[in-house]
Amino acid sequence: MLLFNDYKDIILKKIKGLYGNINANDIEISENYGDLTLKIFKIKENPENILMRIRSEVRDEFIEKIELKNSYVNFFIKPVEMLKSMDESIKHFSMYPNVFQDTSKVLVEHTSSNPTGPIHVGRIRNSIIGDSIFRLLDRYGYRAVTQYFVNDSGKQVISLYLGHMRYHKNEKPNLENLLDGYQRIYRDMDADHGIEKEIEQLDERYENGDKDLIASIQEVASIVLDSIKSSLKKLGIEISTYVWESNFILYGEVDKMLYDISSELKSEGSAKYLAIGDKKIFLTRTDGTSLYFARDIVYHLFKAQNFDWIIDVLGEDHKNHAGNLDFVLKNYFDFESKINYVFYGFVSLESGKMSTRKGRIVTVNDLYDKTMDESVKIIRVKRPSYGDEQISKISRAIASSSIRFNIIKVNANKPITFKWSEALNFEGDSAPYIMYSYARACSILKKSKSYVESFGEYNEYERKLIKTMYIYPYYLKGSVDFLRPDIIANYILLLSKAFNDFYLNCPIINDPEMGKRIKLLTTFKRILEDSSSIIGIDLLDEI
Template sequence: MALVSPPEGPSRWPADPWAGLGRSVAQAFSVALGAAGAAAPPEALRDLLDTAGGDDWDVALAVHRFAKTVGRSPDELASEIARSLVRPAGILSAVPKAGYVNLRVDPVPLADATLGAVFERGERYGGAEPTGLSVCVEHTSANATGPFHVGRVRNAIIGDTLTRILRAAGHQVTSQYYVDDMGRQAAMITWIWSKPRAEWPEEVRGAAPEEALPGESDPRPDRTLGRPYPAVAAYLKGHPDADREVTALVQDLEQGRPPLEHHRLTERILRGMLASLQRINIGFDEFVWESTFLTDGSVAEVVRRLRAAPHAIVEANGARAIDAATYHLPKEDARIIVTRADGTTLYVTRDVAYHLAKMARFPRVIDVLGQDHLLHAKTLIALLTELGEARAPEFILYQYVVLPDGGKMSTRQGTAVFLDDLLDEAVDRARKEILARRDDLAVADVDAIAAKLGASAVRYHIARVAPDKAVRFTWEDALSFEGRTGPFVQYSYARASSILRKASAAPSGWTGRAQEISTPPEQALVRSISRLPGLVAYAARTAHVHTIAGYAHDLAETFNRFYQDVPVLRAEVERESRLALVHAARQTLGNTLDLLGLDRLEAM
């Protein structure tokens, strides 16, 4: 007889501890407001509830807007609503104040719902049930011309964090890196490496000395093979003959005649770049090579359809274009060139093929792009519209990382800070911090911890800022381990882990004795833990990945206060419940670190 596991009945613990409360509070307010003459559907009220919490309230409703429609003062109406409100289970009190109805949430059932949910869901706490929606997130997609600098890495951090958040929100997410192996930049790399070094222009040789070039074993081909690139780019500007050679190479690439070494060069540089990203836990599900859309004929198909599109035009020199006047692009002239006079395609044309492929496969398509790509995004949408595609990709545009003086990071100008250098510095500093505190760790352990601390300092420093604000890069802030930083969050996690290690028996489940979670620091911690599911849903909806970074700091800080004031191991009757709370805090901190792509540290 086969063992039959019990059926997965409806979960006792909702994924979001606030879900039921929000519904019943909105319902109660709807009834009370209706009785006062102000009709408001519960769904609308739910969005109006303020759940931020204050000293004397947990959930509040501002009644000003309703006061107006019933011709009463906000204070009057708030008083009446507070009086007539039938308090749902879990609400202790309703008190009017300054036009608000302030509700006190009973901390006992909230603690029960929160800890129950964390114990039941474990690693999945904070996330939602599967939605069945497939989403493609394209991010990074930097040209394979050399090492990542910190500016470019912002794209990868936003994209990868968004990928993690969307996954937690229940979507089926595929992350893609679009590899440009067709354009001029890729051609420039192949152009220079196709020549023996003796034939390199003097300027390029000077900028890329022999010893900086690839040897037998080359751990970092992005640095070595990419080394001549800035000099080549500069050289071509002043040398039309060389520039024509590169143009000819671009044509060869597009006609499917790449030099033998071309693909391999791109691949090797890319591999080096990806090794950098791996240090901050960023990887990709798929790499999509631009050349595949030429090989499989889809670019030709796009060109054919665009030539027959409603606003297709032919330039005097034979270039094909779309008259985009109706799309109101912020360009001086309204043409979008589809193919050059020589018949070759442009980046945006090939990007149309790529996006058609993505949209055929994914109902939701998201691209993470730097602010300079706004016009490109609009152009792409215009071309997709010309082809009769009603959907459009979603674009997450972010501002740059700027230097303290406001200047740009530029590899060519020598102002870039490279990710590897920053990480090396951060890891070095982390090692010193560890050694200053501990003398009981093996060297290998110190190194492993330092790598994780350094990576988290760097990644968090960029993830914490809203995408539409520039990140001002300073070494001092990027290398800080105090306050609003990744290591601060890891520290709280390590402290929680330490308590659990010292407890003779780890909590095996939620005790259910929520009334023992009774002091303010404990209740504040419960409240913070309970907010994660709602926040993940919000972050997934708005793509505001930085809100998760802010939350991580809040939660860590709340845990630290609890840690400071509330004894756990030395507690007597409450010991077990407090251990459960520590377990839940650790779990939630850990899940949040995952969302941000930061490593958990059991000790540091």
């Protein structure tokens, strides 16, 4: 399987023989001008001469033509060579490009939302990014798993528990009354300072290992967590493992860690902190209870026991925390694992910031239902022959894919404003556009009979499609190198566009070129399936 880089190496070697000052950076893969392009700014020679010398030196079989344009020499690779590379790979490994199994074990921690309310369109950005990175690394050949760190200690969950005890004590806890209690306790806290005291007392009992209290808190947290899990599942997200924060307290891991670095700890009253520069990073409170930072150290040491590479997906509000954590892990502990932090900007509403406590959120369930409804409405108009079951199946796929795609296609570090009009738009750069392209390809295959797949000469639309498919490994690699699944999302749009162009301009069924074009079609189908699965677009034969 030869990729563009292999051709580049061959060409580069020959050009270096002619011009010693040319190096790898002077040749790049080109989107619009040939396949590989050489910049000749450096070469002080008549460009026509340069072209002539290069043409007589680079005469490989895979070269279709070499042209001069402005200060560039453009190399065109024969499309059939590209197509054969892909075909070979798909035949042998059922994918293009094939994976290079990496034995590194990777842990992607994502979501880890406090189980104090339903998951909303802000938090889901974390899950969608995390799940896509997990799928990406898995596809690339790593041994990847995901993990959710369940925050069942600290003041937030204690407030959830206390809210229930105060306002809904005699009711069986469920998502609605728990959320109501949680919101009410934060409302009442300003006026009633007793509440805060009560929370502090509970926290102390908790940290001292009061088993009944911990169990009660886990019970209410579990109810909320289950609702989060069911929302995630609608988007095709299933997290491999759940780690409960309380375990580290119960089994004394936090205390042990504090003991291990006791010589480094400084005191302010009886609160302990680490001094980094002029910053004080507190690990314990005056009352002896632990802080998030301390528990997060323990959690990361735990992760490092079993994984070579740790990836944390975090909101941008965690940047300082992560920076400090990183410093502390590497300077105070025996921490060998590679660690990356993937940050994402906040999602706001047109009306302003989201807030679970104030009830100003768009929940994922709500978004999912409305996207479903919109999809059903459209299908009934466009596909009157479809039955209810099929409509429901397609709408679920569209809802899940649309929600994921709209979020993943934007570079993670940009802030997003959620807009219903955009969320419910199924045209243009959208998941349905991609799904539609796929359905078109499937439809042709279904209707095609008696053909022999073959290779041949290719017109401009076929060439564009072949090249767009062939370049996939570079988008895949870029996406892995920078942990940016949005690169894949944008690639899929390019691929779909190239396919739609081909589809419109190149008849297939009962055409003399049928066998040759079916080969393109099956290759496209495979690569679209591959790339779409990375970002969680559900492709269906019919939409």
